[in-house]
Amino acid sequence: MLPLGEPVDAAPACRPAREALDGRFITLVPFDVERHGPGLFAATQGAEHDWLWAYLGAGPFADYAAFEEHYRAAATREDPLLFAILDVRDGAVLGHVTYLRIDAANRVIEVGNILYVPALMRTPGGTEAMYLMARHVFEELGYRRYEWKCNALNAPSRRAAERYGFVFEGVFRHHMIVKGRNRDTAWFSMLAEEWPQRAVAMEAWLAAGNFDAEGRQIVPLAVLNANALELPGGTLRRASLDDLDSIRTVQQAAYASNRILLGVEPVPLLWDYAQIMRGREVWVLDGEKGLAGVLVLHTRPDDLVIDSLSVAPMAQGQGVGNLLLAAGEVRARALGRRTLRLYTGEPLAANIHWYRRKGYSIERVEQMPDRRLVHMAKAVG
16 A cells, blocks of 8 residues: 555634734734834835845835835735734834735645834844744644745845744745746745644743843743754654654653552643643653653743653663753753752652762652652752
């Protein structure tokens, strides 16, 4: 039999509507020429701003009449669906963005026609706009593929796509003719299975605690969105929803023996792992016959917490636990956290002894309704 793709739910996605997407720094609203045109024109016209239009399909415009004619027509279209980006503080127009090539049947949609005025560039609002668009696509509209395409010569756009977590797929040569010039197009995508971990990274970057008193970022989004942790003994990769079943299998097998010692279900076996993927960093180590280990990390303002470190039975005794623990320390340093914390059940004396040998000390013992947890910490900064 010839190989075929995995079966998928064939239900269509919802088409995006003309509705606002509200954030902490910016809000996205359906573009209205009367309300948004004058401000956008003033912020983007003049010879000093011609570079803003270099990779867009239209512009710069000779005068407001030409600008208005173009955007009046653009604002009426359903695809591309045009949104204005507004500053939440004063309603100033900071740019625009569209959903386009909307294929609800195949659940594929693209983000494009991105125009940021200089005041929006390199600000939290610019990233928040992309976060709001992606979250809406995956969590509310039900798409399975989100695309980003740009002129292959547009280096800033290519860097932005990868910073946001899109995956480069290749270049379509001689793809378009734009303003009388050839355009080779670089293609990027993000999948629904990848979105939960991308969302964790973007939300961590946008958090108030990730900026100093002068508004400068503390941890770059590229670091938060890292896809691999390379260590001398192996490389961990960022998990996706495709790994959920394998993660559950490893967790069940790794923690099975703890049930007897604890007398209760181990904490990691109480979790909904789809929710964990949406709220924690989840890293996995591939083995020859499936996942060899799983590392779940919780980034907090002042520390990094190992919520779970598990080794598949087939990989035990091969140094995988040491590798996962070392990966936690590497990640803590990358995120600028000077303290790495973890917890384990009080009856698990072997675990506590192992952590102590690795430099962890007991901070406190927490009495819970059904168990006692030993909290341990290690300085890694």
